[in-house]
Amino acid sequence: MKPLHCVTLSSLLLLAPTVLAQDLLKPTAPAGSPDVDAGPATEMVSEPVMRASGTIEALDRERGVVTIAHGPVPALKWPASTMEFQARREQLEGLAVGDEVRIGFQSEGDEAALVSIEKR
Incomplete structure (x- = not known):
């Protein structure tokens, strides 16, 4: 029985560095599109x-x-309309009523939040 334990323990010790090295190569966060603003x-x-x-x-x-x-917004089958978008204060800096803008947003139900906003 002792030789079997020794072989098992030896195998684990030999494989441990490989497993640890593989873990180091794994990304820490899922790769996705970069955040805008x-x-x-x-x-x-x-x-x-x-x-x-x-x-x-x-x-x-x-x-x-x-x-x-x-x-x-054809992708959402939305007609042209006027609506409110949630925004962070820093996104609104330098903007004024009447500005023409291009926006990027995410939508959930009837709520939408700005991801980006820029003057045109």
Whole structure:
């Protein structure tokens, strides 16, 4: 019985460095698309990021909400409309009512959060 234990223990000791080396090669986080503007304004996890162009109709920096009259979003089968988007305060810096913008957003149900916003 002792020789069997020795063989088993020896095998484990020989394989351990290989297993550890393989673990070091594994990525620590899943590879995905890079965050734009540090990610969405909320914890939404819908994919992919949708794109639209529009005009800023209202800004509420305290609540972190921007109202945008945007064109159609064919991927979501949305017609052109005016709606509120959740935004982080830093995303709204330098923007004003009337600015033409291009947005990237994620949507979940009837809520949408900005991933990116830039003046056109």
